[in-house]
Amino acid sequence: MSNPLTPTPGDQPVLVVGGISDSHTWNLVYLQLLVEEHGHRVVNLGPCVPEDLLIGEALVHDPALIVISSVNGHGYHDGMRTVTRLREHPGLGDVPVVIGGKLGIAGPCGDEEEAALRAAGYDEVFEESADGIAAFRRMLDALPQRALV
Amino acid sequence: MTGAGFGAFVRRAHDAGRLVVQPRMGMSSPERMRAGLLATRDADATTVGTLTLDSYTRVGDLESAQLAVLEGVDLNGYPLVSHETATTRRVLDGIHGPRFPVQVRHGSAAPQHIFRALTAVGLDASEGGPVSYCLPYGRVPLRESVAHWTESCEHFSTLRRTGAEPHLETFGGCVLGQLCPPGLLVAVSVLEALFFRRHGIRSISVSYAQQTNRRQDSEAVAALRSLCTRFLSDTEWHVVVYAYMGLFPETEHGARRLLAQAAELAVESGSERLIVKTVAESRRIPSVAENVSALEYAAAVAERTARDPLEGTGTETYAEAYALVDAVLNLDDDLGTALLKAFSEGRLDVPYCLHPDNAGLSRSYIAEDGRLCWSDVGNMPLSGVVDARPAHTVTSSELLASLSYVRRSFDDHNTRP
Helix, strand or coil: CCCCCCCCCCCCCEEEEEEECCCCHHHHHHHHHHHHHHCCCCCEECCCCCCCHHHHHHHHHHCCCCEEECCCCCCCCHHHHHHHHHHEEEEEEECCCCEEEEECCCCCCCCHHHHHHHHHCEEEEEECHHHHHCCCHHHCCCCHHHHHH | CCCCCCCHHHHHHHHCCCCCECCCCCCCCCHHHHHHHHHHHCCCCCCEEEEEEEEHHHCCHHHHHHHHHCCCCCCCCCCCCCCCCHHHHHCCCCCCCCCCEEEECCCCCHHHHHHHHHCCCCEEEEEECCCCCCCCCCCCCCHHHHHHHHHHHHHHHHHHHHHHCCCCCHHHHHHHCCCCCCCHHHHHHHHHHHHHHHHHCCEEEEEEEECCCCHHHHHHHHHHHHHHHHCCCCCEEEEEEEEECCCCCCHHHHHHHHHHHHHHHHCCCCCEEEEEECCCCCCCCHHHHHHHHHHHHHHHHHHCCCEEEECCCCHHHHHHHHHHHHHHHHCCCCHHHHHHHHHHCCCCCCCCCCCCCCCCCCCCEEEECCEEEEEEEECCEEECCCCCCCCCCCCCCHHHHCCCHHHHHHHCCCCCH
């Protein structure tokens, strides 16, 4: 585990968000702890986050990263909608956004869906697996550089 | 007690010495939904059917559900409100009836549209609750959820005028799925049952979800039965046990062993119904065949298990659940108001729950022997009742280890208590 760092007040937070129709929360509790341990302040919006709320909170908090997590199988469809709305919004075209979890009702989504999610505006797509978590942690470690761009 | 309806069916099966087993099943296609109900009915087990609704219908996003129906996109459940009434009647035609009742499972904190739709197609059994379908998972304020559930119960109870006996199951015994100590699960289940009763429902089931320790689970179901005997004496009620609701074992042997333990817990504790899980659970939504296999396996285990209930009131789990129920009932004569007060004062406090109407001061942990315990009871009236062990702040890996405890134990061939 990485050493927890003390976040500086005023740092851009990481928004942790459940998919619009996804009521699961253990994934969000886990992600909050994990992101905090990498030295980032977390604003956890909880489950079932509607797009308007996400957009509003993103404009208020100016996050370094938005993490969308979903396990109910609607992750792909909900995720496409959400990122399209987000990217269309003035001021949110460049905010880093990633998505992960169980994204399809028939198990992991395929390369085609992953490519579609990236094309729609996600910077990264993580499947729920040990490899997915490792890749997510590497991204968190790299985050300050990303945020300064 | 009337002879028709979900509660009466389960009662008759129990009296005949059989455990009722039930899947969690919902597909967006009417043809596949009908095939799933038929396969459930025809399984070699005493079964009831399930229509699990999709997530869009649950959160009231009927536009998305309707769009999916029009475009033929597969959802994670059956969009009851978006399909034509005639379509759902065709799904149920010749299947739903006194010999095979069907329950609608959803998860909505604002379920009026769901109750209207299910009564319109002739169904009379559902589940949920003002607390359990609000706090852990959604964004609806608790105050609104209580109002929505009051209205829904009162609408649902009017079905009795048609000769039906509407049945509601509390989801309170499954709050957050895992890592909620059993005393609080039992208390919420009992309180939601009382809430249903006070709003006109007379046929009720109370849920309890299998947790991390077999003995503690038996104590919890015994406590639940004792409290229902005490508080629901004028009501037809039964207990439904849920196979583990958290991270499920990934191996076939682990998944089957965990399901077998759930079936044994149900029968030994004198419970009447079991919601199964399948070997595919850890990976994806299970197929119909996988559900049938789980139903038949659970029924076979139940068949060779004898009823052997524990005495209900002598355990810490009972003392804890009783203290919580008693404290809430004393807050206000109106149970809805009492529940709101209880959560705003932290008298009920679900550990790790992110909802703004939950105090969020309580914390739980898994002890060496696998029992689920409190490390912090917050403002719940449990001092002197439970022995909370203060713990250091949990890290992400420790949380993941706790969340994976059951999966790991059952996948690893360990002998469990």
